[in-house]
Amino acid sequence: MTIYITQGLRKSARQTPNKIATIFAGVQQNFTVLQQRVASFANALQTQGLKPGDRVSIIALNSASYMEVMLGTYWAGGVISPLNTRWKLTDFIYALNNSATSILVLDQQFAYLAPELKQACPTIHTIICDTLVPEQSNYLHYESLIGRHSPVADAERKGDELAMILYTSGTTGYPKGVMLSHQNLISIAIGQQAIGCGTQGDRYLHVAPMFHMADIQLMLNHMLNGGTHVILPNFTPADTLASIVTDKVTDILMVPSMIHMLVNHPDVEQYDLSQLQTIFYGAAPITQKALELAMNKLSNCQFIQGYGMSETGLLSMLPAKYHTVEGLALNKLKSAGRATALIELKIVDANGQEVAAYEVGEIAAKGPAIMQGYWQAPEQTAKVLYDGWLHTEDAAYMDEEGFIFIVDRLKDMIVTGGENVYSSEVENALAQHPSVAMCAVIGIPDEKWGETIHAAIVLRPDNSTTIEELVTHCKQLISDYKCPRSIDFVLDLPLSAAGKIMKNELRKNRVNADG
Structure with missing residues (x-):
């Protein structure tokens, strides 16, 4: 099957070459420019020794360059591995070593990680930063690389050939590398x-x-x-x-x-x-x-x-x-x-x-x-x-x-007294109270019941309520055994970089609070 990711870019560069492709930080570039930059970055990667199937990892906030790095890696024949910006250093090191990353791209926000990652990850032979770095640092400057490399032909890796290693969040143990092909x-x-x-x-x-x-x-x-x-x-x-x-x-x-x-x-x-x-x-x-x-x-x-x-x-x-x-x-x-x-x-x-x-x-x-x-x-x-x-x-x-x-x-299902309770059902009940802005429900260990139901709640501004009032409210909507047995009022909930509530952090915090 001749499916490859860069087809959409190539088609747009032919059909609508002057159309705006990206808008970032007040800068607009059309599809002609985007394709040229992608193909030039691909040349830079190949010049740095990237071979078909080699891994390129990126740690960066969203930007037009981020898209160019992803598309340029495909164009060069490589495999992209975008890493979660909310990780700890140990998670970065694990993923980079696990994937045997050859080339690492960092933006200005994460350029400070370069020395430690280079030392801890022996397969990395090239680090590219989007900020100017001292010559003696041995790191390459992203814009300079694009400026001095001409566009190359698309490698056109396709079908079942590996395109991306996307690491899971790693909420339990080290993250797992999901292998995704072009298809x-x-x-x-x-x-x-x-x-x-x-x-x-x-x-x-x-x-x-x-x-x-x-x-x-x-x-x-x-x-x-x-x-x-x-x-x-x-x-x-x-x-x-x-x-x-x-x-x-x-x-x-x-x-x-x-x-x-x-x-x-x-x-x-x-x-x-x-x-x-x-x-x-x-x-x-x-x-x-x-x-x-x-x-x-x-x-x-x-x-x-x-x-x-x-x-x-x-x-x-x-x-x-x-x-x-x-x-x-x-x-x-x-x-x-x-x-x-x-x-x-x-x-x-x-x-x-x-x-x-x-x-x-x-x-x-x-x-x-x-x-x-x-x-x-x-x-x-x-x-x-x-x-x-x-x-x-x-x-x-x-x-x-x-x-x-x-x-x-x-894994978020709560088993209390032999009964299965789905946290989403309890959260939906709590959310219907007019004072509740956000909430999350977890199970916490209990000697008698195995687990009991615990809720963390963010109240709406200028609103107040009590634990008793919330439990009474829930009892009108769900069975008694599904209602929270304990509630914490919090200013905010722990969120991942993707905006998901991190219930593992709530569980950790609750364990620390109890003991």
Whole structure:
């Protein structure tokens, strides 16, 4: 199969050479310039000894250069490995050594890591920084490299050839390297497009981290569409609102915590967001109350939900037509949608047998977008990839029309007194209290019950409530045994770089507090 990631860029450079390709920090460049820079960077990589299949890692905030590094690595025939900017030094060292990275790219924010990473990672022979460095440092300057290298021909690695090693968050032990081929990544984008859930307008705003699968998928999707990429280094509500207006953004991807911060920004009403057409959301659960608030405040936008993981890209999507009064009446708004065009989904029990409609089990997935496996980890691969299916460790049920309703991560399920409690159900109940802005529910060890239910809650500004009031509120919505037995009021919740609530940190903090 002759699918390769750089096809979208090459097509746009031919068909719309003068169209704006990227907007970053006030600088615009067209597709002709973008392709020239990508091809020149590819030459620089090859000059530095990059061979087909060699790994290039990048630690950086979002930027136009980030996209160039990714595309330039593909163009040169290499394998890109975007690393999580929120990691500790030990995680960076592990991933760089695990992937045997040859060339490391750092932006100005992370250039300080260069000496330690070079010393700790013997396979790295070249470090490229986007900031000027002293000559004696032996680090190369990104812009200087592009300036002194002419464009080279696209290597056109394709199909099942490895394109990316995308490391998981590493919340339990060291991160795992997800191996994704050119076919995997393009299939993810095509599957989204085929069900009408691709980017709808011409300007997509990158505020989610560019190392995260959710943004990588939308980047590829929008590149296939020949659209303009507007890029912010990271998410802040004020900068995002300003960019939507100034850069005439039509499409944006946000995780639920970002949506919450955006629609509750005190100045949100002062911005004309009428040009914004589509909000993609996913990567973490969202309460129905928060979603309805966002839909009311941004009523001109259509909302599209996606569910997936690093190992698969998007597995299912809930199109805009279900984010309506009619969709709510059909009871589909609580779902994660149906399988994308090239994905097959089923719900299985602990023995891998498919269960009946509405019965909770584990989501299993099959299709050309599914990862090749974990890099140099055959035992871990075998635990999730078997019988031709990837087993997600996400608990859900499927209705008679194939809509997926996710109830929890299996590892986040709380077992109290022999009863299974899904944290998402408790969170949805808590979120309906008018004083609750954000919440997260975990299980904490208990000698009598095995685990008890604990909630961490961020209150809305100028609001107050009590533990007793919240528990009484929950008892009106869910069974008594599912209600929190303890509650902490906190100023904020620990979030990953991708905006997900880090429940492992909540568990750690709670253990430390108790003992």
